[in-house]
Amino acid sequence: KQEVTQIPAALSVPEGENLVLNCSFTDSAIYNLQWFRQDPGKGLTSLLLIQSSQREQTSGRLNASLDKSSGRSTLYIAASQPGDSATYLCAVQGAQKLVFGQGTRLTINP
Amino acid sequence: KAGVTQTPRYLIKTRGQQVTLSCSPISGHRSVSWYQQTPGQGLQFLFEYFSETQRNKGNFPGRFSGRQFSNSRSEMNVSTLELGDSALYLCASSLGDYSYEQYFGPGTRLTVT
Numbered sequence: 001k002q003e004v005t006q007i008p009a010a011l012s013v014p015e016g017e018n019l020v021l022n023c024s025f026t027d028s029a030i031y032n033l034q035w036f037r038q039d040p041g042k043g044l045t046s047l048l049l050i051q052s053s054q055r056e057q058t059s060g061r062l063n064a065s066l067d068k069s070s071g072r073s074t075l076y077i078a079a080s081q082p083g084d085s086a087t088y089l090c091a092v093q094g095a096q097k098l099v100f101g102q103g104t105r106l107t108i109n110p
Numbered sequence: 111k112a113g114v115t116q117t118p119r120y121l122i123k124t125r126g127q128q129v130t131l132s133c134s135p136i137s138g139h140r141s142v143s144w145y146q147q148t149p150g151q152g153l154q155f156l157f158e159y160f161s162e163t164q165r166n167k168g169n170f171p172g173r174f175s176g177r178q179f180s181n182s183r184s185e186m187n188v189s190t191l192e193l194g195d196s197a198l199y200l201c202a203s204s205l206g207d208y209s210y211e212q213y214f215g216p217g218t219r220l221t222v223t
Contacts, residue, residue: 044214097155
């Protein structure tokens with residue numbers, strides 16, 4: 001059974017800092033890994049999708065890496081801004097469904 | 111291109127009632143998945159429909175059911191509502207192959223009193 005863990009559960013940093021969010025999964029038989037952002041009470045916004053054959057993806061200030069063999073992914077956010085405050089979720093796509101971590105609640109302080 | 115839409119956005123029901131939620135996928139997407147999000151359990155997979163057939167199912171009781179229409183729109187039904195069914199219900203659509211990106215709707219907030 002696939003299990004996804006995100007560390008830390010919460011993170012608070014001053015504006016302008018670079019930061020890393022971590023995600024680990026137990027079963028390497030995945031199609032892809034997605035990082036999502038969720039604002040309070042809202043749906044999920046897809047940030048980055050990394051296929052199982054890829055090592056990383058970049059979009060603007062975001063960079064996500066994937067090491068399938070060790071079951072790890074990281075989301076790097078450069079030059080953080082208050083608007084980046086949200087919960088960040090990683091999810092792995094298996095043969096049937098997306099399995100989500102519990103998320104990291106990120107607060108960027110002005 | 112329009113995103114995934116869900117209706118209604120908010121719903122308040124009484125224990126024992128039933129409810130139907132609707133999801134319209136992105137045009138051209140043939141797969142629709144449903145997830146339940148609660149503070150305690152996080153995001154849990156309910157079921158997935160592809161070309162009007164249920165392709166996968168999560169570990170939820172039979173009170174939770176769904177269907178998909180020929181235009182790929184999907185409905186989810188919950189019968190005999192319980193207090194524990196209060197949650198944010200999210201649907202996601204994709205082209206169909208598991209390697210494709212999933213796009214989520216804004217969700218339906220269901221409150222059972």
